[in-house]
Amino acid sequence: MRIAVVDGQGGGIGRAIVEKLKAAMPDVEVIALGTNSAATGQMMRAGADDGATGENAIVHNMKYVDVVVGVIAIINANSMMGELSPRMAQAVGESRAFKVLLPINRCNIHVVSVEDAPLGVHLDNAVRVIQEYVRK
Secondary structure, eight states, X not given: OEEEEXXXXXXXXXXXXXXXXXXXXXXXXXXXXXXXXXXXXHHXXXXXXXXXXXXXXXXXXXXXXXXXXXXXXXXXXXXTTTTBOHHHHHHHHHOOSEEEEEOOOOTTOXXXXXXXXXXXXXXXXXXXXXXXXXXX
């Protein structure tokens, strides 16, 4: 089982995702895919098993992962202040991987009928959903 965490900007949310995944499932391979080196670095420091940076790294790796996790913006072209390119969004969206998206209401996306909760609650929910998926 290979899980990709995709993040950009400062990498804080990606770092939190990696920390929670590794704590809950230490034997699962987690790869950090950052839109920039700061985001990748944060996720690597959080315990990701491997990491890569940039458009080509994200596009390429979408073919080789079982799960992709990140904020909902990773399927929206030009989100994260333009860091997430249209090719990245397309690769994530077209990937056959199981996608776990945190409903962070930024980038002009507002997800309705979802609990408005602190980031920590969303992170715990994401890890729980991934654990259930892995057990299948």
